[in-house]
Amino acid sequence: MGTNSLYGPLDPAPDAGYAEPPPRMGFFTDTSVCIGCKACEVACKEWNAVPDDGFDLLGHSYDNTGGLSANSWRHVAFIEQPAPQPSMDALAIAGGAPAHPDFRWLMMSNVCKHCTHAGCLDVCPTGALFRTEFGTVVVQEDVCNGCGYCIPACPYGVIDQRKDDGRAWKCTMCYDRIGDGLTPACAQACPTQSIQYGVLDELRERAAQRVQEVEGARLYGHDENDGVGGDGAFFLLLDEPEVYGLPPDPIVTTKELPAMWKRAGVAGLAMAAAVVVSFLGGRS
Known part of the structure; x- marks a missing residue:
């Protein structure tokens, strides 16, 4: 894990051989303001020419993609659950009757975490996976030989192979865009700023403030002492990670x-x- 004081302990770029890298860039996804519009999914597919998934309705929610895959680099989860019950004081103020529905939607736009310690990088035999100067992790599809070693190496189950050619695919954090100073397509398209892109240290400060403002909020992927050394894409959640299909204690394999x-x-x-x-x- 990089320890360059200029960039902070969460920056792996110096360890990857970059002598003077720019600040590490990342995503902060605030699920409390996600409206499930899937604009991020569409923008990702359009910019990166990602094939469609067949548009199969899953039958148990409004979600039609189901999870991250080789053809879904962003996935918006729809989770319906009973709403937290109001306190007795809140009921008294409301005249004894709940003032809100008895269920709530939890929505989250999931993506590759661009781990500080990335197991996929360690096991790739061809160098198809590489660390960029921004600290992100990218697959070079023209170098990938389809061995699939990276798939079980990912603690989040992010990487997937396309059935037609066997190569591995995942989010690149729009490496071609950020190299030109542009915002990744998903964050650019998000109408509520649920997906925020920027310098990772600045995003972490913003997230720490936000978690104080939102009742029941917690951060996921922000801790540099976790099993992957912290993530380049982290989240504000309104429930436990397992509710969103995220591992509670990810460990780099x-x-x-x-x-x-x-x-x-x-x-x-x-x-x-x-x-x-x-x-x-x-x-x-």
């Missing part, structure tokens, strides 16, 4: 990889030494 290689190296040296001793002993 390659976390122990350096220690494993070290142990393998020590074991290899010990084996080589044993062979040498055995050979010399046999000659004597």
Whole structure:
């Protein structure tokens, strides 16, 4: 994890070899103001030429995509649940009757987290996945060989393969746009500013203020001490992560990889030494 004081401990770009990278960029998604319009999904597909998903109605909500996939780099979840019950004081003020429906919609536009410690990068054998100067993680489709190693390596289940060619696809945070100083298509299209794009440190300050303003709000993916070292795309949620289909304790699958290689190296040296001793002993 990068420790350059100019960019902060959450910036992995220096570790990726960028000597003087720009500030790390990211997404802050405030689900409390998401209206489920799916403008982000449409804008993502249009800008990145992402194929449609078949527009299959799932039968249990207004959602027609169901989750992130090779053909859905943004996914707006619709979650219907009983509304929190008002307190007795609130009922008294309202004349004894609830002043709101007995259910609520939780909506969230999900996306690749662009992890600080990205397991997909660790396992990719071709270099198709790479870390950009903005700290994001991008797949080069012309380099991907379709091995699929990155798919189980992602703790969020973000990466997917297209059935027609087998290559891996996911959000790039519109690398071609942000390189020109433009806002990613999804954030540009969001009518409520639920999806906010900018310098990650500034977004985190904004999110800390927002969580104080919204009753029952909590942040997800903001902690640099979590199992992935913090995310480049984090969220304000109104319920537990599991309700939104997010893992409560994501852990990068390659976390122990350096220690494993070290142990393998020590074991290899010990084996080589044993062979040498055995050979010399046999000659004597």
